[in-house]
Amino acid sequence: MSAPYEKRILRVLDYIHDNPAGDLSLDQLADVAAMSRFHWHRVFHAVTGETCAQAVRRIRLHRAASALVMTEDAVARISRSVGYANQGSFNRAFTEAYGASPAAFRKAGCHVPSRPDFKTGVYPMYPVTLRQEPARRLIGLAHSGDYHLIGKKFEAFGALCETRNLWPHLGAMAAIYYDDPDSVPAADLRSYAGSEFFGAETPEGMEERHLAGGKVAVLTYKGPYAGISAAYHSLFGNWLPGSGEEPAEAPCYELYLNNPREVAPEELLTEICLPLK
Numbered sequence: 001m002s003a004p005y006e007k008r009i010l011r012v013l014d015y016i017h018d019n020p021a022g023d024l025s026l027d028q029l030a031d032v033a034a035m036s037r038f039h040w041h042r043v044f045h046a047v048t049g050e051t052c053a054q055a056v057r058r059i060r061l062h063r064a065a066s067a068l069v070m071t072e073d074a075v076a077r078i079s080r081s082v083g084y085a086n087q088g089s090f091n092r093a094f095t096e097a098y099g100a101s102p103a104a105f106r107k108a109g110c111h112v113p114s115r116p117d118f119k120t121g122v123y124p125m126y127p128v129t130l131r132q133e134p135a136r137r138l139i140g141l142a143h144s145g146d147y148h149l150i151g152k153k154f155e156a157f158g159a160l161c162e163t164r165n166l167w168p169h170l171g172a173m174a175a176i177y178y179d180d181p182d183s184v185p186a187a188d189l190r191s192y193a194g195s196e197f198f199g200a201e202t203p204e205g206m207e208e209r210h211l212a213g214g215k216v217a218v219l220t221y222k223g224p225y226a227g228i229s230a231a232y233h234s235l236f237g238n239w240l241p242g243s244g245e246e247p248a249e250a251p252c253y254e255l256y257l258n259n260p261r262e263v264a265p266e267e268l269l270t271e272i273c274l275p276l277k
Contacts, residue, residue, distance in 0.1 A: 006163045008033040008040075009047055010156050016056055017152040020063050020082045024056045047162050049261060058260070059151070061097045064090070065226035065265070066148040068106045075102045098224065098265050126231050128219045128239045133273065135213035138174055139166075139206045140194015146186045148226065150175060153193035157206075161195075164203060171196030173256040176209060181229075211253060217245060217274040224265035228254075231272055240274075248275040 015032045016024055029052050030040040045051050050058070060082040067078045076087050079102075084090035095101050100108065143153040154173075161167055178190040192209055202208045217239070221231040232252075240247070257269035 005043065005047075006160065008035065009044065009159045009163065012044065012052075013055075013155045013159060014152065016059050017149070017155065020060050021080065022083065024052075024060075024083065026052050029056075047159060057093065057097070059155075060084075061094055062151060062224075062226065062260075064094060064102070065098060065105065065224055068102055069226050069229070070148060075106075078102070125238060126219050126221055126234050128217055128235065128243075130215065130217055130245075130276075133211070133213045133216045136171075136174070136196045136211040137198075138176075138192070138194045138209040138211065139197040139199075139202055140174075140192055140209065142207055143191045143193055144187075145189060147177060147181055147189055147191055150191050150193050151225075157193055157195070160203070160205065166199070166203065169197060169199035171198065174211075174253055175256075176211075176251055176253045178251045212250065212275070214248070215276045217243070217276055219272040219274075221270045221272060222266070223268060225260070225268065225270070226265075228270060228272070231270075235272060235274060246277045248277050250275040 012029050012033050015029070022028075026041060027037055029044075030037040033040045033044075035043065041052060044055075048055060064078050064082045067073055067081065068075075071078075073081075075090075079085075079087045079090035082090075084093070091101055094105070098105055141153040141157050143150045154175075161170065173195045175194075176192040178192075179188070181189060192207070194206070194209065197208075217235070219231055219235045219239070221228055252275075253273050255271040255273060257271065258267070260268060
């Protein structure tokens with residue numbers, strides 16, 4: 001696909017992520033793409049595998065799920081912040097996507113304070129295994145800011161892979177998280193969204209990263225990405241203190257075993273990898 005079309009896709013994805021409460025109608029997104037409504041819809045669907053309406057709904061509800069588990073904001077306020085003026089409509093859409101109402105989703109134990117009291121030692125339990133990981137070469141896009149907004153970079157990365165036919169050269173989807181969100185301001189957090197790469201040259205506009213491999217503690221988390229912070233607290237608050245292991249001087253990374261466009265949020269599988277000495 002030519003560069004102008006690629007830029008249009010990226011521009012629209014950025015617009016959706018940056019304006020969850022705004023006008024995200026097909027007409028508006030077609031204007032952002034600078035294409036006719038009819039042709040834009042076909043181009044977007046062909047490249048992303050989703051209609052514009054499906055993408056908007058998924059992105060808005062993921063933002064809402066993150067707000068439910070990361071903030072104490074009222075459900076009505078969260079509903080408005082992601083473009084649902086009618087809370088009843090928001091409740092129905094969220095329940096259909098996540099299998100639980102917004103209130104039940106929050107009450108189910110996904111909510112974790114931003115700075116929990118580690119003295120309590122009360123964290124959910126997740127399976128952790130030790131394994132030897134291979135060195136990996138990644139391509140992707142750097143992200144700055146709140147970790148829960150990294151999806152914006154994954155959207156852009158996926159669009160670039162589709163327009164450039166990179167999928168045959170890719171392995172596991174991955175993310176690297178360089179900072180501790182409990183000690184670094186959200187605006188200063190550094191992360192990276194991409195995939196293992198088996199091609200030759202790094203594609204234009206992307207950045208290359210390397211995972212050294214070696215001994216790794218792997219926590220398998222099943223569920224919505226919005227609740228994954230609880231798994232990190234479990235890894236560092238439950239497993240690590242009693243493991244006898246020492247973390248290496250390397251950031252945690254995640255490997256994604258399935259696709260949020262293909263499975264329900266509660267079926268998502270993520271491996272959280274903690275490099276060890």
